[in-house]
Amino acid sequence: MRTAFFVDGYNLFYGLLAGTPFKWLDLPALLQHVLQVQQPESQTTSISYFTAGVKPNLASRGILSKQAQDTYIRALKARGVDVYFGRHRLEPGRAPRFVDKRTPASRADQVDIWQLEEKETDVHLAISMYRLATKQTHAPAGERIDQIVLVSADTDMAPALRALREDFPELWIGVILPHREGIRREPPGSLLECAHWTRRLITLEELRIYQFPPRVPTRKKPACKPEYW
Incomplete structure (x- = not known):
């Protein structure tokens, strides 16, 4: 089956890679491995x-975090991945003050905060999946996409997957949850019910194996693994 992957980068990083020595992930190789295990053909x-x-002003390592992401x-x-950028919005706001876990949140007890919100990426991802599915109607038989695989655990994607299942019943839907072995998380049921198949976690051994080499050749200077990664 000809397969197109759509990856929620924020969800992937914080669900799978943050706090590990495996941030230099060879994403194409890992996804191909998962696909071959699930569907060898x-x-x-x-x-x-x-x-x-x-x-940088909000990152744990400042400008180094920005340079590492870049x-x-x-x-x-360089490995053929198409990258699309949204943006972050930072605005002052108010939120209920946290006292302790036993004390419920109250609108009568609020504090000033900075609200950091990722914008445009979720909508862009959902629209891109749907547009690709739409284009298959007129694509030559040998070039049609048979399957879309979402790499995310974000339940905001459930309406998009549901629309794909309803409007394009011939299209297969897969979901890879960026959940790391050893961390217990409840699988998002709204995503699982929309998928023909699901990969629920990535093992530590898979993360160890599927890493880029320290230097990845590009059209200009090589991309070198950040020292603190």
Whole structure:
């Protein structure tokens, strides 16, 4: 089956890679591996990666975090991944004050906060999946996409998957949850019920095996693994 992957980069990083020594992930190789295990006859036709740029003033390592993300994206592009950027919006706001877990949130007790919100990436990802499905109606038989695989655990994607199942019943839908082995998480049922198949976690051994080499050749200077990764 000709397969197109759509990756929620933010969800992938914080669900699978943050806090590990495996951030230099060879994403195309890992996805192809999962696909071959699930469907040995399938082939990857495209990988679309959706993310938003790091804001250095809010990152744990400042400008180094931004440089690391830029370098990783260069490596992804060099391996044929299509990368699409949203943005972050930072605005002042108010939210209920946290007292403790036993005390419920109250609108009568609020504090000033900074609200950091990722914008445009989810909508862009959902629209891109649907547009690709729409284009298959007029694509030559040998070039049609048979399957779309979403890499995300974000339940905001459920309406898009549901629409794909209803409007394009011939199209297969897969979901890879970016959940790491050893961390217990409840699988998002709204995503699972929309998929023909689901991969529920990635093992630590898979993360270890599917890493880029320290230097990834690009059209310009090589993309080199960040030192602190």
